[in-house]
Amino acid sequence: MIVQWYPGHMQKAKREILEINKYVDLYLILLDARAPLSSRNEDLEVLIKGKPMIYLLNKSDLADEKKNNQFLKYFESINHKAICIDSLRGTNIKNIFKIAENLLKDKIEEARQKGRRKIIRFGVLGIPNVGKSTLINKITNSSKAKTGDKPGVTRSKQWIKINDYFEMLDTPGILLPKLEDDMVAVKLCAIGSIKDELYDRELVAKKTIDIIKKDYCDLLNKKYSLDFSNMSGDDYLVEIGRKRGCVLKEGRIDTLKAASLFLEDLRKAKIGRITLDEIGSR
Ligand SMILES: Nc1nc2c(ncn2[C@@H]2O[C@H](COP(=O)(O)OP(=O)(O)OP(=O)(O)O)[C@@H](O)[C@H]2O)c(=O)[nH]1
Ligand SMILES: [Mg+2]
Incomplete structure (x- = not known):
């Protein structure tokens, strides 16, 4: 979940x-x-x-x-x-x-x-x-x-x-989203509808990149000067982190920071204008 x-x-x-x-x-x-x-x-x-x-x-x-x-x-x-x-x-x-x-x-x-x-x-x-x-x-x-x-x-x-x-x-946000569906939950975390402390930012960032790569790979490549087309889930945050200088003291890439940067870029449309849903599927 x-x-x-x-x-x-x-x-x-x-x-x-x-x-x-x-x-x-x-x-x-x-x-x-x-x-x-x-x-x-x-x-x-x-x-x-x-x-x-x-x-x-x-x-x-x-x-x-x-x-x-x-x-x-x-x-x-x-x-x-x-x-x-x-x-x-x-x-x-x-x-x-x-x-x-x-x-x-x-x-x-x-x-x-x-x-x-x-x-x-x-x-x-x-x-x-x-x-x-x-x-x-x-x-x-x-x-x-x-x-x-x-x-x-x-x-x-x-x-x-x-x-x-x-x-x-x-009203407060009483129209609760349907969080039991993982795809829905990822998208709602990605757009900022869910409190930060309730989900794993790295997991959400990776899954979101998987979703947007399909239609918006060019925008991603351009934003981070990387080639996402041949990259897999585990590499996304390492590569973004490396490019953006998210390095921990011991030299490892700070993937949590990379995930936060990515989500921030996405929410502010700094990658571009992106829609996560497709008609016919959530
Ligand atoms: N770019 C953009 N930002 C918006 C728009 N509408 C709202 N925002 C931003 O979205 C954030 C949330 O807006 P709120 O009006 O507080 O949202 P809410 O639905 O009342 O949220 P809760 O009261 O927490 O349920 C704020 O930072 C707004 O500035 C919009 O049409 N475009
Ligand atoms: Mg409100």
């Missing part, structure tokens, strides 16, 4: 989702555009079935542009609304409201006929570190929601008023 985790957390997540479901009109489900399938949890989505939802492929600025478009087409093909956004810069965020008003037009009209104004309550869900609080801050043009570049920053639920028509519920 890649990540030490406790199935009991999933029960807690289910209870919390059922609790917020009472108040929410529409869900914004943030997926990480670099792993849109691995960052989705259909088991938990079942609980909110029946309410409209929009998938937001966030951090699309870090993901492979070609694959962003392929994933949008994929979600459309399975009848889900999905758009690519970048919460840091605000790209495409206005579209969320247009789509939401359209999805809820009957409710809005019903309220209008009764002489009331419909306040739309968004539930913002997504795995840890996917950018939920950053999105809310961008929309409200504030820093009401606390953000950070590690998972687990938001600790409790918080309703945030956007204007007279919209409110948003920021």
